[in-house]
Amino acid sequence: MFGVQVFRWMQKQRWYIADNGIYSKLISVMGKKGQTRMAMWLFSEMRNTGCRPDTSVYNALITAHLHSRDKTKALAKAIGYFQKMKGMERCKPNVVTYNILLRAFAQAQNVERVNSLLKDLDESSISPDIYTFNGVMDAYGKNGMIREMEAVLARMKTSQCKPDLITFNLLIDSYGKKQEFEKMEQVFKSLLHSKERPTPSTFNSMILNYGKARLKNKAEEVFKSMTDMGYTPTFVTHESLIYMYGLCDCVSSAVQLFDELVNSKIHIKVSTLNTMLDVYCLNGLPQEAHSLFERAKNIKIYPDSSTYKLLYKAYTKAKQKELLDILLAHMDKDGIIPNKRFFLNAFNGVASVPANSESANVATDSNTANSESAIAAADSNIENSESANAATDSNSSNSESDNAATDSNTSNSANSTTDSNGPKILQSWQLT
Template sequence: MNPISLSLSLLQQPFPIAMSAISFSTPSSYYHSFPSTNPPRVTLLTRISCVSNPTRPIRKQTTDQSETQDLVRLLTRKITDKEPLLKTLNKYVKVVRTEHCFLLFEELGKHDKWLQCLEVFRWMQRQRWYIADNGVYSKLISVMGKKGQVRLAMWLFSEMRNTGCRPDTSVYNSLISAHLHSRDKSKALDKALGYFEKMKGTERCKPNIVTYNILLRAFAQARNVDQVNSLFKDLDESLVSPDIYTFNGVMDGYGKNGMIRDMESVLAQMKSNLVKPDLITYNLLIDAYGKKQQFDKMEQVFKSLLHSKEKPTLPTFNSMILNYGKARLKDKAENVFRNMSDMGYTPSFVTHESLIHMYGLCGCVSKALELFDGLIESNVPIKVSTLNYMLDVYCINGLPQEADSLFARARSIKIIPDASTYKLLYKAYTKANTKELLDKLLKQMDKDGVIPNKRFFLDALGAIGSSRVKSGSANTRTGSNSPQKIAKAQLET
């Protein structure tokens, strides 16, 4: 049974009758159609009253927040292949309540276990204390959306109403976010606007600042300046006031798309609204200017940050190192690293990876290797992403044999290559036209059980195309046994 079918089987069973209620307040600040043959409707013996009134009295919890989190951590550790989820929940059935399940949804969602979220939900419905609650549905819809299960999110929305719940603003916010995680962004944005207009016409579902923040960020990322301006105008005419998240979200969307002027326009609008920048504002400006290699502005923002009440963070320095590196400004990147160390910051693995990548782009292979070897000698756990950066240094500097040697000894230094490692080397060996190394890599992939998909080979063929363009040669060797022919043959099969 596939995950979708299994999830349907979990949700299509009859809902139990709630014997008693527990009120659980859900934060409204969470940002985030079924198949044509719809699941059978739930048949209820009696109507369930949904706890959705925002003014309802909140029952005093018998346990404090720390005890709730401790129990959820315990449950998360207990849930393994040897002890299935339902067995664990049944073991703690006397103490687990709605607030625990709510946090469990978050933890399972973080680890991509959306199907288990549905199992927890189904288990909740069997308990005497369960009552349908907008907050629970809102969180489940959010989790399903983030994991790309938009149809399940829609189905949950439909079933929520069948249980007697009336949608509120937080539920619609989760539903909008769920649609925005779908692949068809144009259709998703149209759907989001449709829900937005429906919310404006429903008294208990009026858009709040979270609604505007979700939509503004989404349209900024889609480069739709007109719609962003329209939403800002709508916001200005409403009773809702923009906050720091409003401006940060839009500036980040523009910044990531290299739309510097539009980003600066929003920054000016932020100042006119007397909203003070926070650390996120400074960091996204530094990153956006750095990516566009507008280093004068980047450095000015950094100076402003140092004179503000905020303090730089590791991402601040990592971004500057990486962007200086991409511009081959080795001295400036090294100077940032020295300043960071002098200010008492401890480098993270991202810092080391940024430096290794920078040295590779600047052709300083020995410096990159010195840093990498230093990490190995320090006995700190090394992530596979760090190995990949070092392998890439060799590859972009025309040293495929050295890359092969490092790959061969990776396990001896307690680094286990993953699919991204094989993809990196496959593209590099194909681009470098090194058939012997490519054959060796394919054998190792087969030995390790790494099965490449279509995207794997399409990326490799993309590497071939870029290699030909850069070389300017129309006579690149493409014999029957060349890496290029191998990649094409494997794509066809």
Template structure:
């Protein structure tokens, strides 16, 4: 093993084995050459040492080394200096873990520094695994151009792309903000993979694409992908079925969702926590509460356990139907089962009380959060402000807004937009002017859409309908007259048996 001459000894854990004494090995080589003068050995810069098969690195030692490296990283000392200090110990496997940790800390530029340092080491062998990991990290951080550069760099280094590389590249594109363009790119790469022997699509990429198109509510493309999978030799797994059912559930296609669930059961694939959650949410959206509750009971009997997402979904859907007592019973169940409600749970409960005309109860929950001193989320403040606005209480909203400012809470653009729309809808010009001054002092400049929505509420008779359309597309449950309480809708389909 050849070592970097710039290495220095370090006071690191004695668990790590010291490298072989290269000086003694070099002397032995010279003696053998003297005895056999005809034999010549050449080592060129282009030759690569072969990776030893079966060499495993202890997981605990790897974690300890990564912690030590991260502990020494700082802005004052260059990253390369730290890596050189531990060059005797670091190998490709350690760099993989380092990429992961740096990515979690949003230090994607340092990932590239580590990569460049790796390339200069004698033990480095360019392979698809390194590039796949880096492309994945860049994608998660929205650095799509950098992911594409790495893909090009990989091909220039002599590596041939395989399925794992294309999977990472497609996933990276799906992290971009322009979702329609990202989905088109992903499909393009997917079709390209089919024509390359080394890059044939596997179940992983099918599941990634199914989930992406399900979130985009593109049922036609989900159907096409699922049909394409059925015609291949690849067998669907639990993630596949969850992706397809999620697409149907989000679009209210209950019959189709249950058909996929029956197919999953016939293939002896048991539902997991994700399956139960998406079924609960889908039935709840359609207000098929009998079925939603039956699924919840099945979940309690299964090996999978409820999560906060389960409870949050049930409270949300009961709230939209103005079933306050049901929502409260679910919230009580959270505590009875030993779960700790999150700030999202409290926000959903606040919104539910707002829809059910229980403003005082909503404020009671809000005040409890404030008094707990656990750190107020801006979204929680927005939820309470929205309760005042949906109940036509602009003065109370203004008082809470003032209170937030005095207590060190700094509203964001979404807060101003919420209040601006509510004040203009109520024709409270003085509150609008006051809000504009706050926005100016906070350096928030509203865009054209912001003003168009707000100004429409002043002078046109269609302002109310425009505001209602905006509210319809919001995540806040919509109110109905208290005298007309929504009844659960019946879903005429056969309930699946778990």
């Protein structure tokens, strides 16, 4: 109930004046923390103080519900509030409302509801914005729904809304994850001919996705292009390369790159250490992983809980009891107290591996190298886009829009998508 105490303290301050801005912000914060009941209490408290809710407050309330774990119930609640807003003059849905809902239903892969909302949007006086299209395309892309994503792009063109960097990056990453590399490369060429410029995360995504397909030469070509164009590799770039080499059975190349980073005297993040450890484990080299772990502190890299989790899973899979005992002793010494989830994740990882499978085919940890998280930078490539994360802050129209999203499976456009529709649409765009 800490949130209630803070709120009560605020109410006692001389400067405090109850207004919609404060309430919508507080409701958003509670939603992000997963405290939906607290968000609802604040909404009730607001009305009890005489404040009249407006669109921004309802947007915050919808977003708060969408943060809850029960997504089916949350989506039903969100639609309920949406319908209620339509009947209140000062709470009419705005583009942010649609963006929040469209992205949420696209993430839930509910194409029918997305189309229904788009039709509703078309019949209103509200025009979709770039956040509308980017948000829904990103949600579809992350779910591997390429045809639906391309349908949104077609609708975007029809609406004369030009793509921005986020559009290009999410298309590149979505095509890369599905290993539709020809399309990915076409989008990258379109990006180079547009007014936008690639970011490091554009290259990181391509490197990683080529790596997952074991196309080492292609990944190295991307890295060369990156440096030739004057970009400075980020720590995510290095992690993507190290992980790529691990996936391509080139452990020596991964080790060489890691050692070069250590010898360069730059600050090495623990996520980079985790990536290198994961590469060893993926390739059935638990002893080498253990040796690196033992010398990590000497090179000023300090393991975190993710380090312990990935090693625990790897040692368990490799049936390295001696290494497990040493690791547990380190955990005890470093004050790392494993919880129930720690062990369940580790044992689930082991249970999912066929008895005779080689550890090279096993994923060790979801925290690999930020390799999925760093790589998640590559993932949505949404460097400047808090946008892909769905709307939260419902008070400022732009900040909400940034966090919002939409889809677009235009009723007919999904059926008209051709095999290379996305890249063709981009190429036909007048990008200046």
